[in-house]
Amino acid sequence: MNEVHEAGEGYWAAVLKLLFTVLAIWFLVSYGAGIIFADALNGIHLGGYPLGFWFAQQGSLYTFVFLIFWYAKKMAALDIKYDVHED
């Protein structure tokens, strides 16, 4: 039981670290680029899109999709590294 407990703690610390990384990117693209800095970014254009507008209506969504799959992949690796994966 104690072994499981210790493996669990290292695992959990690694999970939280990954979590904060993902949340930081999640926040930066949507609330950062899409809202707070949208006006400044609108000076830059991506094709016909002002960049701030693009982040609010397109870019954030693509990033979200990428983030979940990236997170799932990283988590699968952590599960194996700390030997807590499902059979």
Next chain:
Amino acid sequence: MDLQTITYVVVGATFALYIGIAFWARAGSTSDFYVAGGSVHPVLNGMATGADWMSAASFISMAGLIANMGYGGGLFLMGWTGGYVLLAMLLAPYLRKFGKFTVPQFVGDRFYSKTASMVAVLCLLAASITYIIGQMTGVGVAFSRFLGVTNEAGVFIGMGVVFVYAVFGGMKGITYTQVAQYCVLIVAYTVPAVFISLNLTGMPIPQLGLGSEWADSGVSLLAKLDHVITDLGFGKYTTQLPGSKLNMFVYTVSLMIGTAGLPHVIVRFFTVPKVKDARASAGWALVFIAILYTTAPAVAAMARLNLHATVNTAVKTMDGDLYATESSIVYDERPDWMKRWEVTGLLKFTDKNGDGRIQYYNDKTKNADVIAKVEAAGWKGNELSVNRDIMVLANPEIAMLPNWVIALVAAGGLAAALSTAAGLLLAISSAISHDLFKNIFMPDMSEKQELMTGKIAMACSIVVAGWLGLNPPGFAAGTVAIAFGLAASSIFPALMLGIFSKTMNKEGAIAGMLAGLGITMFYVFAHKGIFFIKGTSFVDLLGGPSPFFGISPNAFGAIGAVVNFAVAFAVKNMFAPPPQHIQDLVEQVRIPRGSKAVDGSH
């Protein structure tokens, strides 16, 4: 074949498909009924989640909403998708590992308290029932608009179809019909969008078309739209804000955590075989949702430009004068699709200056240039009122697409409404049969009896939902937003604390849920009346609408969530920490090892 016949054939064929699937996917056990046997492939579950999630409002109203709001409409796009990142990382895999049938069951077990479970049931029912009222009215509207039947008949047909697959199939029937419904609705949404994008920009992919040049003019579509609508006195499309930046920020937070906290979405992740699948499935769900949600802003901007181009011929030229007399089209020469939608009341023309032409502009503008031009042109007020739903509903006709596309849009709208209604009904009926009957009133029920109870609860829920759909309370329009506020302020924080705070005790969690729910309801009631009773709003006592830093009541769930967390931690310190076996349980929930098929045992 005429349009009406084709519509009946297409819609009839999709209904036959749903019922056929229901016959194949009957529920034989409580596990089938609550979690589709726990054996749904993660990609299929992603599709089902997409259909579960995207309601009649997403399908019919969202593009119109964005068309009106411009840039600010991004709050719906980000809010209703960003929540899946939270769901995938903070809740879904852990609740899947916990391995029980319902959300209140997790709350009850984790906080070792029947009271906590009851509070969670209360929050779940409040959120799901307010949500389903909007869906049932949506079902009625969709049927009456597409099939030419009355609103009441529409609700009855909808109830009948859902009854067949939800009562006999439970989660299993609902899951596989939702997969089919997703396919129908996504085709129905994207086909007209591709054509409208091709028409306006020559680019078949709407997501790229929105960033393309408008009709080989050298000007981008968005710049053209900005130019036309600001010239007519509307706000600038690419920068227009909903109130303030702060309101947009807080509103987006509310929608995101509300999304992550909606029980009917969370339970979808109990149907996959493994913890790993729950993570991947959230990604797939977002892929399927993002296909529609990235298309919607393109439909919004293009339909808006199209509408202006239809009634003002100068829009189609490079530097034409929008205020020239001959630019506004003559009412008697308007296109057929306008005539058709005038009958429904979604479009309305009143000739205020008596010139027989349609002038469509923002007559409430404060822009002095625009006011001067309006006066010089002899315009006496906006003459066209446009319901926002028209942006999606009339799209195929505006783009002059064949009748089968129009019929497909009808089937898509109905699929969106039915799939969301069914998902909500399942969340409601399992809370009743599992969390109330099995866990509290009749713990000695056999599995067979519980399955029967579930089916009866489902049948009753359908009847109640149908009744509410036919007699919507006065506040029906705002109900979906309120459901998000409730989920954001009560359910999401409780679940997160249960997983991420090992020492959170029952007193803290219960106090937090009640405080979050209470303050959110207080703010909503202040604006919309106590229990939505007209004339009892007391917002003036607080200093006028949106008194809290200009945050609108629909955006308040995020503030409720902050209050929930704060109260939970404050109260926690006054009471004993949770017993050791609960702390061990939290440790077990955090690791994937040892996960088993979801069941309801205790």
